[in-house]
Amino acid sequence: MNPKKLLIDAGNTRVKVAQMDADGHLEPLFNLPYDELRPTRLDASVDAVWLALVGGAPQQTLLQEWLQRECQSAKLHTVASEASNFGVRNAYQEPTHLGVDRWLAMLGAYNEVRKPTLIVDAGTAITVDWIDGEGQHLGGWIAPGVDLMQRAVVERAPRVFTHGTNMWGRANKLGTSTPEGLMDGCVNMFAGIVRQALYVTETEFDWFDFRLLFSGGSTPLLPVELKRRGELRSELVLQGLALYARND
Numbered sequence: 001m002n003p004k005k006l007l008i009d010a011g012n013t014r015v016k017v018a019q020m021d022a023d024g025h026l027e028p029l030f031n032l033p034y035d036e037l038r039p040t041r042l043d044a045s046v047d048a049v050w051l052a053l054v055g056g057a058p059q060q061t062l063l064q065e066w067l068q069r070e071c072q073s074a075k076l077h078t079v080a081s082e083a084s085n086f087g088v089r090n091a092y093q094e095p096t097h098l099g100v101d102r103w104l105a106m107l108g109a110y111n112e113v114r115k116p117t118l119i120v121d122a123g124t125a126i127t128v129d130w131i132d133g134e135g136q137h138l139g140g141w142i143a144p145g146v147d148l149m150q151r152a153v154v155e156r157a158p159r160v161f162t163h164g165t166n167m168w169g170r171a172n173k174l175g176t177s178t179p180e181g182l183m184d185g186c187v188n189m190f191a192g193i194v195r196q197a198l199y200v201t202e203t204e205f206d207w208f209d210f211r212l213l214f215s216g217g218s219t220p221l222l223p224v225e226l227k228r229r230g231e232l233r234s235e236l237v238l239q240g241l242a243l244y245a246r247n248d
């Protein structure tokens with residue numbers, strides 16, 4: 001019988017877990033913040049775990065405790081970014097410095113369609129990565145995520161406050177209160193980096209036929225005209241992990 005494999009995308013804020021069946025198909029299991037991981041049980045027994053971790057020590061500890069309880073006898077494979085693999089070449093001189101989530105998202109995307117691709121991942125941080133039609137990663141950007149941007153202002157400016165509730169649908173709007181102004185400013189920063197990425201793609205690289213892929217929990221905040229230009233693909237990191245898991 002084929003071993004059961006568990007794939008884990010452990011970001012800085014949330015953990016996304018999928019199961020891979022014997023045919024190599026992915027079935028998403030859950031997408032949870034770290035504080036909801038402990039009570040979460042796994043039904044099936046697992047033989048091997050494939051892990052992409054970008055979170056720090058606290059996230060790592062929570063995850064290790066959970067893995068020890070839920071998949072005690074499973075073999076753990078921790079994936080790291082590489083100089084090249086699965087048709088993609090990393091742009092970094094120090095390949096392991098590239099976030100493994102960014103690396104795997106590129107592998108997932110390029111192995112699906114071998115076309116110039118722009119990936120925008122808006123989670124804790126917002127990252128943008130460019131891969132050309134030959135699988136060469138050209139480099140990318142790291143910027144604060146929408147939540148982080150707001151927290152940074154609140155921490156440094158005592159009169160700026162937020163209610164901490166998410167206000168979807170605020171793209172292209174003007175705030176008439178402090179929480180709205182802060183949310184709208186940060187959501188529009190996010191929209192702005194996407195527009196700037198498209199500008200660079202079209203004017204600097206002269207790409208006209210490329211894929212624009214969005215992933216990450218903040219994607220719904222983008223204005224609809226930008227969302228329509230791309231595809232929402234939040235499972236890209238898990239797809240990248242699946243390439244390693246299938247190869248084993």
Ligand SMILES: Nc1ncnc2c1ncn2[C@@H]1O[C@H](COP(=O)(O)OP(=O)(O)O)[C@@H](O)[C@H]1O
Nearest residue numbers: 011012013014122123124125147166216217218
């Ligand atoms: N259900 C949700 N409601 C509101 N915001 C969310 C939700 N899920 C994710 N987010 C936003 O997305 C971010 C986490 O997205 P995610 O892509 O999982 O991040 P990471 O990979 O860094 O863990 C949070 O900081 C939050 O701003």
Ligand SMILES: CC(C)(COP(=O)(O)O)[C@@H](O)C(=O)NCCC(=O)O
Nearest residue numbers: 011012054097098099123124125142
């Ligand atoms: C940039 C990131 C923090 C994004 O993490 P995320 O928002 O997905 O949790 C992560 O990919 C990372 O820690 N990267 C290492 C530095 C780099 O990619 O150059």
Ligand SMILES: [K+]
Nearest residue numbers: 121123125127
């Ligand atoms: K990200």
